[in-house]
Every structure is written in structure tokens, then in C-alpha cells.
Amino acid sequence: MSGALLQCVPNYSEGRRQEVIDSIVAPFKKTAGVHLLDFRADPDHNRLVVTLVGNPGPLQDALLESAAAAIAGIDMRHHAGAHPRIGAVDVIPFVPARGITLEECVPITREFAGRYARETGVPVYLYEAAALRPERRNLETVRKGQYEALVKEIGNPDRAPDIGPPRLHPTAGATVIGARQFLVAFNINLKSRDIGAARDIARKIRASGGGFSHVKAVGIDLENQGMVQVSINVTDYRINPLHEVFALVKAEAAARGIEVAESEIYGLVPADALIAAAAHSLKLADFQPAQVLDLRLLDLLGGD
Amino acid sequence: MSGALLQCVPNYSEGRRQEVIDSIVAPFKKTAGVHLLDFRADPDHNRLVVTLVGNPGPLQDALLESAAAAIAGIDMRHHAGAHPRIGAVDVIPFVPARGITLEECVPITREFAGRYARETGVPVYLYEAAALRPERRNLETVRKGQYEALVKEIGNPDRAPDIGPPRLHPTAGATVIGARQFLVAFNINLKSRDIGAARDIARKIRASGGGFSHVKAVGIDLENQGMVQVSINVTDYRINPLHEVFALVKAEAAARGIEVAESEIYGLVPADALIAAAAHSLKLADFQPAQVLDLRLLDLLGGD
DSSP: OOSOEEEEOOEESOSSOHHHHHHHHHHHHHOTTEEEEEEEEETTTTEEEEEEEEOHHHHHHHHHHHHHHHHHHOOGGGOOOSSOOSBSEEEEEEEEEESOOHHHHHHHHHHHHHHHHHHHOOOEEEEETTOSSGGGGSHHHHTTTHHHHHHHHTTSGGGOOSBSOSSOBTTTBOEEEEEOSOOEEEEEEESOOOHHHHHHHHHHHSGGGTSOTTEEEEEEEEGGGTEEEEEEEESOTTTSOHHHHHHHHHHHHHHTTOOEEEEEEESOBOHHHHHHHHHHHTTBSSOOGGGBHHHHHHHHHHOO | OOSOEEEEOOEESOSSOHHHHHHHHHHHHHOTTEEEEEEEEETTTTEEEEEEEEOHHHHHHHHHHHHHHHHHHOOGGGOOOSSOOSBSEEEEEEEEEESOOHHHHHHHHHHHHHHHHHHHOOOEEEEETTOSSGGGGSHHHHTTTHHHHHHHHTTSGGGOOSBSOSSOBTTTBOEEEEEOSOOEEEEEEESOOOHHHHHHHHHHHSGGGTSOTTEEEEEEEEGGGTEEEEEEEESOTTTSOHHHHHHHHHHHHHHTTOOEEEEEEESOBOHHHHHHHHHHHTTBSSOOGGGBHHHHHHHHHHOO
16 A cells, blocks of 8 residues: 555444444445444444545545445434434545645545535535635534534525535435544543533533633433443644543543543544653653654655 | 564663764664664663664674674773673664564574674673573573673683673673563653662562562662662563553652652653553553554555
């Protein structure tokens, strides 16, 4: 595998029915030039998160085939789950992985969005670095009120899709496609059934509530596990390190008499995000990523 | 770079004179098939630690050229420093890095030791996995009493070299060569001038004192920094994770009213040693190294 490598983390609105999950993932297992790094279905979120890496061409072919399976298998009119969503194929983010910059991902992403809308008939909103309207850089703005609100509002000029038909797909809703930096999905579970506390803590730590500038968070009820969760997206872990996010959640929970049970990284994480956490906890002074053997080997073996 | 990759971490008894350090390192900068990953000279230890990775053949050629420079530049009769040593080229450990096992490193190491003794006239002791006498698996046994003791005792049958002349090189002493698993050099500095405390803590945490089974440690006075150090080698970080070693040093120091100032990883460290520390401090449940993007890319790019 050489040339530019993109990472892609498509999110699908299905976390429960195994046969639908299998049909969505199948194209990523058989396409040459595409590597399926991780996929996780969450029944509470009723959501499937797939992590891929590959060369742009084969990656996009496989994404379209997978989208066709998701659109055939998911009916948004009957979908329910804890995670915000507007479509069967909810979000397709492209992320620079190796030998490509975020800026170079933008035209590739927009071109793919056009092809996606043409081939599936699903309208597309462009977000983050690929956004055509500045306010749509933010995924939450695009997904405001979720599928149910969009059914009523898609005709309004401020909610018109960027690409494709001006109306929702009858069963698959809409899709958000974009280019962004690596996002770490970092969930912290609390030994509590108090969903209000989880929501308060989420509000406190996120940018919109005056917390960390590159953190998004929501409180989620994990009924099946008898806990609540602060479900966090760290959109720039270099600016807001995981250990600082963890420390603030722990402190806010403690102030409410609640203990942290455990945390979870959902999908992939870049090595340097964990190295920073290790360096902090071990009080490592002057530590350089170049001291990590595997990263040095990657430089030697990976060429440019 | 393909085929078997060895890591090699030669230690030289020179940490102060820049021109000697430069002459030792030079062969590693110019030899094709050898990559100089790291080198650090420590004036307190009066020691140079070099980290290399490469294919076995070129690596061994460069090591011999470098040894010639060290032997020409260092006179053990006038050497002093805080770190135990028996020769100008003190230790040459080979470590499996990729596409090779420790067992496969053993014959390569013994063959190199023969060539080294022939070409330099320096006697060799074989240690760890390459040892010919079981008691010499342990580096400390080989280095007992250091250079000064070996001058008197090398004629004793139990201290006879394994390979090469039965006497010390007139100025360069002897060299220990072996094959081993990755060793993490992890030093913890204490906000104290109490060398007795550092030595007590070192004794407490190491295998020989009833502490961690795969930890070696000594107390060292860092005069230049006004601190003392627990200087630690973790010979199997999977069995004795860095965060557990750190926690015990911290607790033992606290029991003596001493704070940990900072820690240091000397040279390279495998990613999974730091990932384990991060997972512990972030309370990550069910985290897999396969979730680390860079490690997955290394698998994809590195072939077998």
C-alpha cells in the first residue's frame, strides 16, 4: 500500500440487527486497497461505527456499495437510538492518515459527495473542512433536531442540502459528508443512574458550555449496563488531551458524589494521544514521540 | 528496508568528550541498511547509549567500526562514572525488532561475538539469551565489581571470558554481548539529596530485593541537578508495567517524605509499554493495541 492514505469513519444508523450490520460491512472486507480496521455496533446508540483506511479510489467505491446496503436495510421512519442522526448512512468523514493533508482531502471529499448523491438519491450536507456554508462546519448544526425535525424543515432555505435532491430520501433520510482531523470518541461511564448528572457534566466540559474548546459531549443513559455515560468527541486531542478531559469529568463527578467506573475509546486512536496521557501520568520529562520504537519503524517502512 | 530487523543498543563508557562520542556514532550515520534511532550521552553516568535498527549484516559491520573508534578513544584505566561498566565498549545487546524471534537472534549474536573478539582483541562475555554459562544470563553477575575487580579476577576460572583472549584488553577492558527482549531504561528523579533513600528505594523495588521480578534498579546521585535518581531497567514491561513501577517508587518516596520530581525514558520504548500506562491512567476498559491507528498502519505497510 503506497500513495495517499485516507482514514474514513462512516457511521450508520444500525446497531442491533446483525444481518444488516454484516451487509454494510461486507464491501469493506472484499475490496482491494481498502482495509477494515475496526467496526463496532452499539445497541444503545443503535449505531454502527466503521473505521477504514485506504487509497481514495477503492475506498470510495467500497463506501458506495456499503451505503447501498445500509439504504436497503434501514428505514429512518422507524429508527430509534440514543445517538443523534439524520440518515441511514448518517455521517461519512474523511480524515488524512498518511501522505495527504486535510486541505488536499477537501476536493476529494466534495467530488465523492456529488457521486454519492447521484448514485444513491440521498441528499448530502457537507461539513467541517469540506463545508460550503460556514455554519455547516459544525456537525451539530447540520443535525439539529435530528431526522424528525429535518422531515419538516428540509424545504427551508437554511436547511437545504448542499448536493443532491432538495428533499429527504423516503427511507434513508440524508447524509453528512466531510473532511476533518482525527476525532477521538472517548466515553466515560459513571457509577450512577442519574442521567441529569451525566448531562450536567457533559454540558460543563464541552465547548458550547464554556468547557474545553475542542470537546463535544452529551449525557447518555446506558440502561443495559445500569450506568450513565458522558459520551465525548475530542476533535483535537493535541489541544485538549484525553487525560485533561478525563480529569475534569472525574472531578465534576466527584463533586456530585459519583465515581468514574471506566472509560472507553470507541474505534481507533492515534498513538500520540495515548503517549501524551502516559507521559502525563508517569511524569515523563522531555519525552519525544521519536523515542517510540514502533513510530520510528513506521517512518522507516512507510517511506514518505 | 525488508527482511529481519534487529534492534541494537550498544553502551559505551564515554559520556563527556564530544569528539570521542562523535567518532563512535559516525559509522552508524553512514552505513546503508543501518538506522541510528537515538543516541544519548550522559555526563553523570559518563556513558553513551546508542539505539540502532537494521538488517543483521550491515548492523554488525557498523558496530565493529564503531567499536574500533571507542577502543581508540577510551582508556578504562582512567575512566570514572556513576554507571557500572567493564569496558570501553561495555555492552552490545541484540533485540528482536520485527520479523525475527529472540531464539533466532541467539546464533547471530554468538557469531558476531566471535568476529568481534578476533577483530578487536577484546575478550567477550555472552549474556542473557546468548549466555553459554547459565549464571551469566544476568548482566550484573558478569559485571560484578566492575572493571576494577575484573583486572584482578579475570584469571579466575569463574571469570574467564567466553570468547577471545583470556585477559583484558590493555585499555579497553572487556565487552558483554548478548540477545535479550526489549529493555526500558526508566529513571525516576526524586526531589532530594538523600542518596541513601534512593538506594533504599531501588533495593525495595528490584527483583534481588524482593520487589518486581523483572526490574533492576540502583540509586544514583545526580550532583549536577541537585537530585537523586532511582535508575531502573525494566527487562519485561509486559510483566512489570511502567505505571506499577512508578507507583511503587512514588509510594516508597512518599513514605520517606520525598516527592517525585519527574521521570525519564532513556532511549527508545515500545508503543505498547506507554499504551498500557495510558490505559491504566484513563481507566480504559477492554482497550486493544489494534485500536491504535499507527500500529495498524505499521502492520499494513510493514508486511510480515
